[in-house]
Amino acid sequence: EKITISVIKADIGGWPGHSRVHPQLIETAEEILAKAKEEGTIIDFYVAYAGDDLQLIMTHKKGVDSPDVHGLAWKAFEEATKVAKELGLYGAGQDLLKDAFSGNVRGMGPGVAEMEITLRKSEPVVTFHMDKTEPGAFNLPIFRMFADPFNTAGLVIDPKMHMGFRFEVWDILKHKRVILNTPEEVYDLLALIGAKSRYVIKRVYPKEGHPIPKDEPVAVVSTEKLYEIAGEYVGKDDPVAIVRAQSGLPALGEVLEPFAFPHLVSGWMRGSHNGPIMPVPMHQANPTRFDGPPRVVALGWQISPEGKLVGPVDLFDDPAFDYARQKALEITDYMRRHGPFEPHRLPLEDMEYTTLPGVLKRLEERFEDIE
Ligand code: 13P
Ligand code: 13P
Ligand code: MG
Ligand code: MG
Ligand code: MG
Numbered sequence: 001e002k003i004t005i006s007v008i009k010a011d012i013g014g015w016p017g018h019s020r021v022h023p024q025l026i027e028t029a030e031e032i033l034a035k036a037k038e039e040g041t042i043i044d045f046y047v048a049y050a051g052d053d054l055q056l057i058m059t060h061k062k063g064v065d066s067p068d069v070h071g072l073a074w075k076a077f078e079e080a081t082k083v084a085k086e087l088g089l090y091g092a093g094q095d096l097l098k099d100a101f102s103g104n105v106r107g108m109g110p111g112v113a114e115m116e117i118t119l120r121k122s123e124p125v126v127t128f129h130m131d132k133t134e135p136g137a138f139n140l141p142i143f144r145m146f147a148d149p150f151n152t153a154g155l156v157i158d159p160k161m162h163m164g165f166r167f168e169v170w171d172i173l174k175h176k177r178v179i180l181n182t183p184e185e186v187y188d189l190l191a192l193i194g195a196k197s198r199y200v201i202k203r204v205y206p207k208e209g210h211p212i213p214k215d216e217p218v219a220v221v222s223t224e225k226l227y228e229i230a231g232e233y234v235g236k237d238d239p240v241a242i243v244r245a246q247s248g249l250p251a252l253g254e255v256l257e258p259f260a261f262p263h264l265v266s267g268w269m270r271g272s273h274n275g276p277i278m279p280v281p282m283h284q285a286n287p288t289r290f291d292g293p294p295r296v297v298a299l300g301w302q303i304s305p306e307g308k309l310v311g312p313v314d315l316f317d318d319p320a321f322d323y324a325r326q327k328a329l330e331i332t333d334y335m336r337r338h339g340p341f342e343p344h345r346l347p348l349e350d351m352e353y354t355t356l357p358g359v360l361k362r363l364e365e366r367f368e369d370i371e
Pocket of ligand 3: 052
């Protein structure tokens with residue numbers, strides 16, 4: 001029998017500004033999910049936060065895209081939005097882009113990562129929660145976990161991993177997808193996912209012959225593009241991911257290792273700047289400096305045989321990541337010195353909003369031909 005793990009998140013108001021989630025929003029979501037657990041809609045849940053994004057982590061038996069589970073998440077966000085409005089939180093209801101729920105939260109604003117899996121004898125799982133960035137921020141770390149032997153020793157020394165994995169990549173502009181096999185097609189894969197604002201890893205699958213069935217994901221990333229959904233840019237998507245570990249998959253430490261390098265991602269101030277992603281424990285996931293730098297939280301779980309969430313373990317709460325945090329701060333300082341200049345500020349087409357059309361209009365008359 002299969003269990004589904006669903007991580008559904010939304011920014012429904014920041015406290016203050018875009019900094020963090022108010023505890024009353026967490027309490028409100030907990031009350032609603034606790035009731036649903038009692039009624040049997042879900043098996044188990046945990047409510048977390050990353051910056052100003054409220055994170056619902058749930059297990060159930062209803063499969064992905066379940067109207068019951070998505071409806072539940074929507075209700076939790078709606079109720080918490082009422083509280084956010086009472087408190088006057090910033091951007092209350094920011095990510096709830098539609099007024100009425102229609103069966104599925106996809107395309108309605110919240111971010112979703114879900115996988116339906118056959119539980120192994122032991123099922124270690126990591127959920128990742130990012131703030132102040134976009135889904136493409138997962139491209140580099142997911143690639144390194146499942147395809148880079150300098151990150152994941154198991155690709156070389158574990159016979160079950162030696163054959164490699166399959167990557168499902170989405171072209172989020174054209175709404176198309178392609179499956180690429182590693183290691184055979186590593187260069188093709190990198191040619192796409194290096195362009196991280198356009199080509200985004202959606203899922204990773206095992207290959208034929210792996211102990212895990214070929215059609216069951218071993219990693220999944222939320223890829224909703226808010227600006228396409230809303231018809232205008234209403235914020236970076238602050239993505240989430242679910243990654244399974246051990247026994248023919250990257251070990252827990254191989255899943256976390258990519259974050260020892262605080263790579264540059266897009267987001268940060270006004271969703272319009274490049275900056276390093278800093279791995280932090282939840283209590284440090286409150287971006288403040290220039291509304292950042294971008295953060296990633298990793299929560300570790302064992303899924304019990306009945307589908308209970310045994311956790312979380314706050315995985316970046318480890319001095320082993322102090323150096324990455326220190327490095328991220330150095331890069332933060334370095335990038336900040338560029339002020340409004342690229343490549344700190346994003347190129348025009350990737351910015352969340354811009355005054356440039358207005359500036360150009362005002363200067364229109366004053367532009368003259370160059371001899
Ligand atoms: P232990 O010996 O602590 O079980 O660790 C085994 C392992 O493979 C770590 O990656
Ligand atoms: P969020 O996407 O986390 O709401 O941040 C938006 C922003 O403009 C930060 O400066
Ligand atoms: Mg916000
Ligand atoms: Mg956010
Ligand atoms: Mg956002």
